[in-house]
Amino acid sequence: MNIALVTGSAGLIGSESVAFMADKFDLVIGVDNNLREYFFGADGNTEWNKNRIQEAYTNYRHYSADIREVNQLEPIFKEYGADIKLIIHAAAQPSHDWAAREPFTDFGVNAVGTLNMLEMTRLHAPEAVFIFTSTNKVYGDNPNYLPLVELETRWEIDESHPYFTNGIDENHSIDHTKHSIFGASKVAADIMVQEYGKYFGMKTAVFRGGCLTGPNHSGAQLHGFLAYLMKCAITGNHYTIFGYKGKQVRDNIHSHDLVNMFWHFYQNPRPGEVYNAGGGRFANCSMLEAIELCEKITGNKLSFSYSDTNRIGDHIWYVSDLSKFKQHYPGWNWEFGLVETLTQIHDGIASRLGLKTV
Template structure:
């Protein structure tokens, strides 16, 4: 298959590309503005070529190509998508705090950027469009979160992701584009050294000899999913027949408090590293955060044939080891 992956130099993108390269037989075009991940992150995974963005023709011919560009650039997106069999749209403004600080930028990246990709997919007759969403569109609710719940976003980030889901549904219903939206849980794993998500942040701060900062009382809950399971779900979403227009929760169907996560990580860090003193402090709650969050993944199991395999303990241990080995 010919894959077009936006945000491919980022955390999830590099994990997905590594999986595709290991499997072999794929041509991959990465589209990234290098605002988070960079060329060095992609180089860590695979060799690649970098064709001239002004003279693109057809899909990727080499195993991996990198196009440096912004998803808000409609013309470049249209040219870059040509020849792709599947689009995996990972590029996004991905933080709740950032969306609160600059909601206009959040809208432009997540809503307008997704619209540009869908238009490119439609005009280039791409076979499948996989959209990376999250649980944020749901907002505050009584979990577990499932696909039939009404959405009431609490932060601009959730609203912009909901807009993306809505446009995916509309482009399937109106234009027949095979779109699949995946609501990721809290993703962690290797290659997350530059991530601000809680697992990566805790590991990085501990290894720097800094205290672990927990927002509020730490009793807020999340559903943590390892990249081993997540990338498998993305590949199924890209290839499984007869799932156009569908939405899936991709998480682990388990609820973990941030306090419990911190305690688990402290124990694992002490076992796996030379650290013997790791302190935890509580700070002010963060604006826009929901209190409880975990997902019912039964639809993904029934329709995609996907279930998570990695336990949180094993996943955290592997992630700590990846930071130790320099594969951050």
């Protein structure tokens, strides 16, 4: 039997992974205990998404296990063992604001949980491909010291810099910088995943995501900015921009495009590899530009205000360079641009709210 195991399976990337892999594996196992609701309250509740994928995929099996507890993971790995061919580890505490409230919880989920998953894989399914969803926050605020230029609606890197054409590559330093507590816990996990590939020879890969987004995101104020921004545009709720005049730039990758990267890696794994994974120059926007797009799609004016205080360790400008991955896997490319992605997010939120879409 061929089995794919997905942690954080009711979240954005986890549920996309379940959908993507359901027709490629005999069984897809999901591990998710809805900790996102604890992090972000009702906005973060993923129960609706768990129910959706359980109804949609007959070969999906859900476990409400906590990745921080080996005694909850080990029975799953013992039951399925070497039949597990692919592991997508997408469970995380994803907010750098929230992490400072409970560093033990943040590190427990992000770092200890990842080590638990790696060790269970090494002991029970050592030939499995292990894919980890890391983050661009492992670079800390080093990107903020690049030569940036303020334009009318965004910050941009100086066109003379090597990063101007394609964005920030994997050689950008992760050292000597402020990461946020979240960024530091993800660095620990990121390095450990690399090490299990390089030291033990396991088929591990790190994908350092930009803004991961899509229609099944339970966006909240502290995480999932495009989904939460669109939700505010639809409902009329107030939105607050934190720092940088709203000109901070993010690249955005649709969850399907990211999981398709995983699939390409699975078919030809390169142990211990690291890839940046975002929208790159194909799909990026500033906060102000995202607001304009949300207003255009919804037909509503967004109620928003500025806070002069930026989030600690936040990026002023970040665009991922995916050249390395595209060189290794030339059959992959983006499928969903920014407008199409935002339109899907709008329609998904409107549907869950019981609103009609055009």
